[in-house]
Amino acid sequence: MALTLYVDTARWRAHQKTVVDQFPGIVPVCKGNGYGFGHERLADETTRMGADLLAVGTTYEAAQMKDWFGGDLLVLTPYRMGEEPVPLPDRVVRGVSSVEGVRALVGARVVIEVMSTMRRHGVSPDDLAKLHGAIDDVRLEGFSIHLPLDGVERAVEPVEEVFGWMERLRAARLPLRTMFVSHLSATQLAQLQQQFPQTRFRARIGTNLWLGDPAALEYRGAVLDVTRVSRGERYGYRQQKAAGDGHLVVVAGGTSHGVGLEAPKAVHGVMPRAKGVARAGLATVNRNLSPFIWAGKQRWFAEPPHMQVSLLFLPSDVAPPAVGDELVAHLRNTTTRADRVVER
Known part of the structure; x- marks a missing residue:
């Protein structure tokens, strides 16, 4: 995985x-x-x-x-x-x-x-x-x-x-x-x-x-485990409470790979600044978007990424992936170290 x-x-x-x-x-x-x-x-x-x-x-x-x-x-x-x-x-x-x-x-x-x-x-x-x-x-x-x-x-x-x-x-x-x-x-x-x-x-x-041709490249993280959680149950290193019913998805890719790393950006214009303020506000209540995509949406980290895996939260209305599935990840190539490179 x-x-x-x-x-x-x-x-x-x-x-x-x-x-x-x-x-x-x-x-x-x-x-x-x-x-x-x-x-x-x-x-x-x-x-x-x-x-x-x-x-x-x-x-x-x-x-x-x-x-x-x-x-x-x-x-x-x-x-x-x-x-x-x-x-x-x-x-x-x-x-x-x-x-x-x-x-x-x-x-x-x-x-x-x-x-x-x-x-x-x-x-x-x-x-x-x-x-x-x-x-x-x-x-x-x-x-x-x-x-x-x-x-x-x-x-x-x-x-x-x-x-x-x-x-x-x-x-x-x-x-x-x-x-x-x-x-x-x-x-x-x-x-x-x-x-x-x-x-x-x-x-x-x-x-x-x-x-220069992003469509030629794609990162994917393999799903290692999927666990059902109920509202109020504690989980993870920091033992946070689940905000609702759903699933915890453990996916390959953590801080050692560069997941969660982001360089500061030069922001120009009202809309980009507003989005930045919104993201910062969500981060203060431990809401951070992960780079992993499932069912057409970028999914939330359940907690900050671990060294080699990330823990994602999927709400109960989203069917979870199976162990062995791969989630597309939007990662920055210059800060990411994949476990392997596969030609196709």
């Missing part, structure tokens, strides 16, 4: 091909939990699509991936002075976001990140003059810029932002052989490539590549 990620492999790979065809020189990204598939699986997919470079989040991920992917690895988290050394082969390229970091990586292969309107990390325009002497001692693979997500309010349009940095780098007489970019459309990338034909633009893509 497991929490399972079912993959329509043909459809999933067809979507991958669409993305790869739209972005020549694509750099697939595999970080965190491997977008729900795991690092080893995505390393295999990256090899299958013929990519020569795979981006990972940290040096620790690179240390794992070096045994699963035979091409070059790009570490996205920038180098920091004094970080714990991790033994890595020469085919690992380090991201770096400061002049001091470049100077400390003598002989290393590096990609220098510039500061975007994300304001997360990167060298500033004032740093460019200082880079001239620093890059002589490293093997510069290119520059990179990490842009805000699509569909959000921006201080600067994405093409204009990249264009501005290309002009600054060119004015500083820094080598512009390769620019790594993120969160650009294929049309925007082609526009930049046309404006700067001497530079190779390479898109780093994770979410759209692996998760």
